[in-house]
Amino acid sequence: MKLNSPLRRAAIVLAGSLIGLTGVAFVAAPASAHATEVSGSAKCDTATGTRIVTWTLTNDYDADATVSDLVTTPTPVEGLQTGLVIPQARDRQNGELVLTQKVPGDATKATVKFTSRWAVDGYTDEGNEGDVTLSGPCAPAETPCVTADKAAFHHEFGVTEEGSTATVKLDDGINLCEGEPVTLVSYFAPKPQFSVPQYAFDDDSGKITNENRSVTLNVDVPKCNTQVDLFFGDKDDIISEITENGDRYGDRKLGSSNGSGARSKGKPAWFNGGTNACQTPAVEAVSQCDGTVSLSLSNKGLTEKYAVDFTIKAGEFTKTVTVKDGKGETVVVPAGASKITVSAPGIEDVTYDWTPPADCALPSVIVENDCETVTVTVENPEGVTPATAKVTYGDKTESVTVAPGKTEKVSFKIGDAGYATVEFPGLNVEPIKATLGDADCDGGSDGGSGGGDNSDEPTLPVTGPVAGGIAGGAALLLIAGGVLFFLARRRRVTFTA
Structure with a gap:
């Protein structure tokens, strides 16, 4: 049976419309499938007392998705940032990105929120949000203490x-x-x-x-x-x-x-x-007129705790003295004890030789002439060292040592020499040159003899502390010469060194 032409045309149009609508629906259906999702899980790291949250981001579309508008709490997610790409789905498997977040052990919740966009078609998904509830304690495992x-x-x-x-x-x-x-x-x-x-x-x-x-x-x-x-x-x-x-x-x-x-x-x-001693020892030596040496030992250091042991050696003389901090001691080294050496910790050895002080009393000399013998008497005062006198008359010389407070005599047969010379080795004085003068050895008037300077010979040259006394004595002897001319034939004159 044949359909009439208008009805046939209407059926054809309806069928075409149905087919078109079905094609449109088929083509448009994939666009509605664009989606990304985020999910998380947490565990406690007992070694550090922190929670580790693992986040999984998925993409169900066959094109990469880009992250934007990112918000994370309470800490950032390692590697997750704006512009990060969530890979596309392949072989019916969603694209996946797995990231971790370290959260303090006392935190109660962790969240991630973002927007994803597909550049291939401009589609945007704003509904990406995930959260994880954190419950229960999370602290480092207790380490056993050690003694x-x-x-x-x-x-x-x-x-x-x-x-x-x-x-x-x-x-x-x-x-x-x-x-x-x-x-x-x-x-x-x-x-x-x-x-x-x-x-x-x-x-x-x-x-x-x-x-x-x-x-x-x-x-x-x-x-x-x-x-x-x-x-x-x-x-x-x-x-x-x-x-x-x-x-x-x-x-x-x-x-x-x-x-x-x-x-x-x-x-x-x-x-x-250290480079310095904690104590400061010091030594001061003073020569005495009697030949002894007075040693002043002192100790002044950085602490009041240390004493210093001083050791003194001089020939056979040896002595050790302990001086407390801030104190001093005096040691007298006997006369004639040779060179002195003082040793103590912290100082170099101190050496000292006795030298005669300038203010010591000096020996005196008496010259006697009895026309047959010239006698020289040397007297040494108390409180000084033994004095050695070297007496010369003419071509004869004799030496004598005079103890302190004692006298010694030297005699010579009278000769042609008109003076005697007395030297004191070891004393700081010049030789004494004493003229004898003329004597009346025939029983007549005495022209004077002894210490007056009645010739052209130098008169009693001396140096040191007795020089002024000798010079004054020479002047007095010149005045006394005339008087002594009338005295007995025996003369006696005294000189002081």
């Missing part, structure tokens, strides 16, 4: 002229059951090497705990020989005076090869050194 004998440390230690500094640190991963005290102390020392006694100068202490895992200590050092020690212990453990048989820090000093000090790694934390 002091099992703790481990490391240290640094140094000493300069300005002072000493030490730093002690608790090793990582060590949990102390209780704090560990450590002390730095400096000392006065008698020598730059280890020696005793030592006296505490300055100290500094601290305590290492789990909260305060590092301690830095500083002390001053004396401006003289010193010892510095870094040891495990507090102020109550400081040895105020280190003596010969007293206490020691021993292997408590950090850096020791054994004992508690071996728990800390580093160079040996002790020091001995």
Whole structure:
């Protein structure tokens, strides 16, 4: 049966419309499938006490999606930032991006929110938001504490002229059951090497705990020989005076090869050194007229603790004197004891020879002429050294030693010489030249004899403290010459050196 033409045309149009609408629907359907999603999960890191949140971002479309308008709480997500690309879906598998976020252990919630956009067709998805509720405690696992004998440390230690500094640190991963005290102390020392006694100068202490895992200590050092020690212990453990048989820090000093000090790694934390003595000995020598030497010994140092032992040697004379700090002692070295040497720690040896003081009394000389014999008498005053007199008359010379407070005589057979010369080796005087003068050896009038200067010979030249006296004596002798002419034939004249 044939349909009429208008009806047939209407059916054809309707069928075409249905087919077109079906094609449009098929083509448009994939656009509505653009979507990205975000989801997360969390776990506690017991090593650090933080939560690790793992975020997964997916893309169900076969084109890359770009992230924008990003918001994360309470911390950033590592690697997630504006402009990041979520890869396209492939082989019916969504594109996927996995990122992590570290969140404090006490946080209660973590969120991620963003917008995704597909550049291929400009489609935008603003509904991307995910959150993770964080519940339950999250803290580091408790590390068992260790006792002091099992703790481990490391240290640094140094000493300069300005002072000493030490730093002690608790090793990582060590949990102390209780704090560990450590002390730095400096000392006065008698020598730059280890020696005793030592006296505490300055100290500094601290305590290492789990909260305060590092301690830095500083002390001053004396401006003289010193010892510095870094040891495990507090102020109550400081040895105020280190003596010969007293206490020691021993292997408590950090850096020791054994004992508690071996728990800390580093160079040996002790020091001995210095360039100056802590005491200042001094010696002053004064010659005395009697030949002795008076030694003034003094001691003034940086500490009141140190005495100084002075050793005095002079020939067979030896003596050791201990002088306390701030004190002085006097030692008299006997006359004739040879060169003196004084030794003491901290000074070079002091040497001294006796020399006659300028103000000592000098010997006197008496010259007698009895026409047969010339007699020279030398008198030495009290309180001086023995004097050696060298007496010359004519071509004859004799020497005599005169003790203090004593006299000695030298006689010569009278000859043609009109004067006698007396020298005093070792005394700071010039020789005495005494003229004898004329004597009446036939029983007649006496023309005078002895010490007057009645010839052309030089008269009694002297130097030193007696020069003025001799010159004055010569003048008096000139005046007395006329008077002595009438005196008895025996003359007696006295000269003083």
